[in-house]
Amino acid sequence: MKKKYPHDVVSSSGNIGSAAENPMLSVEDLKVYFPVETGFLSRRREYVYAVDGVSFDLKKGETLGIVGESGCGKTTTGMAVLNLEQPTSGRVVFKGQDITDFRKLSTETQLQLRKEMQVIFQDPYSSLNPRTSLDKILEEPMKVHGLYPSPGERRDRVAYLLERVGLTPSQGKRYPHSFSGGQRQRIGIARSLALNPSMIVGDEPVSALDVSIQAQIINLLIDLQSEFDLSYVLIAHDLAVVEHISDRIAVMYLGRIVETAPYDRLFVNPLHPYTQALMSAIPVPDPKARKNRIVLTGDVPSPRHPPSGCAFHPRCPERLAECSESAPGLLHKGQAHHVACHLVR
Amino acid sequence: MQPAKTVLNIDSLFTEFNTIDGTARAVNDVTFDVKRGEILGIVGESGSGKSVTALSIMRLIRPPGSIRRGRIEFFGRDLMGLSGDEMKDVRGNRISMIFQEPMTSLHPLFTIGLQISEMYIKHMGLSKKEAWEHAIEMLEKVQIPSPEKRVKDYPHQMSGGMRQRVMIAMALSCNPELLIADEPTTALDVTIQAQVIDLMWQLEKEYSTAIMMITHDLGVIAEIAQRVIVMYAGEIVEEAEVNQLFEQPKHPYTRALLEAIPKLGRRTRMGRKPLQEIKGIVPGLYNLPAGCNFYPRCPEARPDCRLSDISLIDLGIRGRVRCPYYQGAKA
Numbered sequence: 001m002k003k004k005y006p007h008d009v010v011s012s013s014g015n016i017g018s019a020a021e022n023p024m025l026s027v028e029d030l031k032v033y034f035p036v037e038t039g040f041l042s043r044r045r046e047y048v049y050a051v052d053g054v055s056f057d058l059k060k061g062e063t064l065g066i067v068g069e070s071g072c073g074k075t076t077t078g079m080a081v082l083n084l085e086q087p088t089s090g091r092v093v094f095k096g097q098d099i100t101d102f103r104k105l106s107t108e109t110q111l112q113l114r115k116e117m118q119v120i121f122q123d124p125y126s127s128l129n130p131r132t133s134l135d136k137i138l139e140e141p142m143k144v145h146g147l148y149p150s151p152g153e154r155r156d157r158v159a160y161l162l163e164r165v166g167l168t169p170s171q172g173k174r175y176p177h178s179f180s181g182g183q184r185q186r187i188g189i190a191r192s193l194a195l196n197p198s199m200i201v202g203d204e205p206v207s208a209l210d211v212s213i214q215a216q217i218i219n220l221l222i223d224l225q226s227e228f229d230l231s232y233v234l235i236a237h238d239l240a241v242v243e244h245i246s247d248r249i250a251v252m253y254l255g256r257i258v259e260t261a262p263y264d265r266l267f268v269n270p271l272h273p274y275t276q277a278l279m280s281a282i283p284v285p286d287p288k289a290r291k292n293r294i295v296l297t298g299d300v301p302s303p304r305h306p307p308s309g310c311a312f313h314p315r316c317p318e319r320l321a322e323c324s325e326s327a328p329g330l331l332h333k334g335q336a337h338h339v340a341c342h343l344v345r
Numbered sequence: 346m347q348p349a350k351t352v353l354n355i356d357s358l359f360t361e362f363n364t365i366d367g368t369a370r371a372v373n374d375v376t377f378d379v380k381r382g383e384i385l386g387i388v389g390e391s392g393s394g395k396s397v398t399a400l401s402i403m404r405l406i407r408p409p410g411s412i413r414r415g416r417i418e419f420f421g422r423d424l425m426g427l428s429g430d431e432m433k434d435v436r437g438n439r440i441s442m443i444f445q446e447p448m449t450s451l452h453p454l455f456t457i458g459l460q461i462s463e464m465y466i467k468h469m470g471l472s473k474k475e476a477w478e479h480a481i482e483m484l485e486k487v488q489i490p491s492p493e494k495r496v497k498d499y500p501h502q503m504s505g506g507m508r509q510r511v512m513i514a515m516a517l518s519c520n521p522e523l524l525i526a527d528e529p530t531t532a533l534d535v536t537i538q539a540q541v542i543d544l545m546w547q548l549e550k551e552y553s554t555a556i557m558m559i560t561h562d563l564g565v566i567a568e569i570a571q572r573v574i575v576m577y578a579g580e581i582v583e584e585a586e587v588n589q590l591f592e593q594p595k596h597p598y599t600r601a602l603l604e605a606i607p608k609l610g611r612r613t614r615m616g617r618k619p620l621q622e623i624k625g626i627v628p629g630l631y632n633l634p635a636g637c638n639f640y641p642r643c644p645e646a647r648p649d650c651r652l653s654d655i656s657l658i659d660l661g662i663r664g665r666v667r668c669p670y671y672q673g674a675k676a
Binding site: 069070180181182183210211212213214215216218219222237238239240241243244263264267268277278279280281282283284285286287288289293295296297298299300 | 390391490504506507534535536537538539540542543561562563564565566567568587588591601602603605606607608609610611612613617619620621622623624626627642
């Protein structure tokens, strides 16, 4: 494939992250709205504002962690990047190519993109076809994309992948039901690697696993990244997991990024009140550390009726008068630390 | 402080599931007690038998499962000997339970007011009107805003956190002596989890209800429990006071588990080291390994660990541990 990196995609619009190099992935002002019909007679059309203006860059070999609570739009963001959801507006640029509207791309380009961008899903039980053996699960994408054309090559590749994710080639004859959750997640990872992708979106890849298995999978993901030269977008709700894996972290709340920073800056100096509350709410496995938590009142509002101004203001312990009036933009605080809050100037 | 009174005493409980694949020994010789006013944490991974233990106490095990052996004494009375009707009077009234999924444990077609009222009508014989008043009061106690309005809501009108509060309100409505909470915060977001944990703390202080907190999350255990039981493959492997468990874990499994969790801020402070893995997978309950159940995965296993079953060693004030070579054992 001809990989040309046109110069015009380098973020100029206050995009997050370093713009020094051409990013692998660049997301600009992404919006994904889902229409819902309401009303019995008067058929009003309303929208769920799932993702409402998200921008970020992902460099080659980098891991971006996206954290947030349920309904914050982190999964939708990931799916829109992969074009498994059609963006309402904004731009998704992958390796210099605008891929926002997938349907307008040629079939050949679409196939190429599918090969380069892979996904690992949360639930290892529902994301594998129960009637297909492991070998077939791993071989099928190779057949579709015409990689490793001879059956012998494919067999070798499958055996290699199985071994690499910690299974044995002899297990390839078996079906998903005979594997445990952790093993299935290894299969999911092997499948995502089958086509030698350059970017993998992991949607909560370890949150359905037991603690002892979770550690195995996290270590595996980190090892594979350097070996296969992968860029990761890692979607998760567990901040400790995200800190361990990510280079940079974006915190989302109600469809927007409220803060983003390199992992160490975020943990040493969280600036947004929501990030602070989120970090303080996490139960720490140390009874001596029982602390005065910032306990937020109320629930996450519905993305159908997001609050005016800053979406966090109804729950914010430090809100100002202006917070309900205008939404703060992301402000650069130096060292790639961006925050959207009226308190931070 | 009054001398701690034993609320619940479980003695050699065995619960099994007989299926076509064989017999799954889900709970295997489990013995422990719960004292008045304490929060006992039970921690374990999936399949460790923590939820089946809870369901056994409530006598909610359905075929093919059965309690094969053991005594479940509640204030000295063996629950195993009670008739179905007698047990109904205990359930919800004197022992109540909160489940993980607050959506499926509420009836979708009745208002929450009606569902809480039912507790008062059934167990305390109150009139509908009195029960309704109490329901509003209870909702206020679990900090639901404008309870007199929300009492008329149906479960689908509430968020997950609210529904779990309703479950707590319902569970505490008859002022039970024991509350069993099975992963009450697992389905909730962290900020909501923090609210629910805070609420449980406050209610425990106010009612001095004994709480059995079942969870897989060691963080939640550290926040809330006073005493902890660690379960693995149907057995208790360690029991200790909470500070001891986290500072000086004795069983190799407990230690491995504590090492395996990513801890917030550790990479930032100390750089990234690979997480300590526990190799292998949890053994199937149909064919447990001979000897110690943890033997195949144990980093400190010795050849004699698989020769015979390991018994739980009582260390008095330091708790119990199922490993002869536990950390701190005399060599």
